[in-house]
Amino acid sequence: MNIYLYEPRDARHRGLADELARADIVAVPADARFLDRPPETLRVACPEGAAFLLADTPETLDYIRNLRRAELHGPILVMRDLRNARATADSLDAGADDDVVLPIKAVEMRSRINSILRRAGGHAAESTTVGEVTVYFDGRNPDVCGVAVHLSRREHAILRHLALNATRVVSKQVLYDAVYGLSEDQPFDKVIDVYICKIRKKLSAAAASGHVYIETVHRRGYKLTAPQPVQATAAE
Structure with missing residues (x-):
């Protein structure tokens, strides 16, 4: 499984990539310049069904909206350092599928992504x-x-x-x-x-x-x- 990973903190990015690899998830770097592309460019650049794991930053809500404007319907998950009900609601309302608090194990992340994909395909069961x-x-x-x-x-x-x-x-x-x-x-x-x-x-x-x-x-x-x-x- 491949996933675009947006985490501007280098050390945190490396740690997340290593953890995701434990569940056979390949983390592909996605920086601010990539996520801020015009929707029509993003649509061409990203494979159909591509998943995104986005760190919580002041720009993240804009990135989520931009991905959805690009008609990218794959899973979008936001990860944050501290629980924040209002911020979580905002990310979900902007178009994210899930919002998680770090740290999180790769095996749980994989299951969360698979769950989103199942529901998107009309499958509730495992x-x-x-x-x-x-x-x-x-x-x-x-x-x-x-x-x-x-x-x-x-x-x-x-x-x-x-x-x-x-x-x-x-x-x-x-x-x-x-x-x-x-x-x-x-x-x-x-x-x-x-x-x-x-x-x-x-x-x-x-x-x-x-x-x-x-x-x-x-x-x-x-x-x-x-x-x-x-x-x-x-x-x-």
Whole structure:
């Protein structure tokens, strides 16, 4: 998981980045100049669904409003040193999804972000089931016909993103951004196809139906689909 981190205090930024790394969260620096870009520039610069972790500063409310004006709908979390009910209410009213008091452990931060993403996708529970496959949003491997199927970290990120959008087609670019969008080490452009192929094989091999579960929608992307029920034929 990647997250934009705004923390102008260098020592605090390094400490937060190290803590987030413990939960496999990559902290990408976002300074004031980045967050103050015109909305149309921010919209292009940030991957769809990008998450933001913002330190409480006098400018933070303006940054939140600017991100929302840019039509960036990913999670925005504000972190503050001391509890302040009025300031928390202001950040939530400005468009933040959560407001936390430091210190906070990375595992809790990851769960808070996942919770926001689940609700945004219309999922209240910790998992969703599509046909024989149960996908967990907390990092556990999926179950297929009651048996856990091991996925790599990136395979899991792709499947989770498809599951969060199970009723919609997800473009290859969105999946790419979900896995690599904020990383400086970006691989070749066919890597998502490779991961999709691997996930399909694992799910199909474990499924009693043999269904591949990830449908390719020509020129649009991919969609997580359940097997179609077998239609009974009328007796002649």
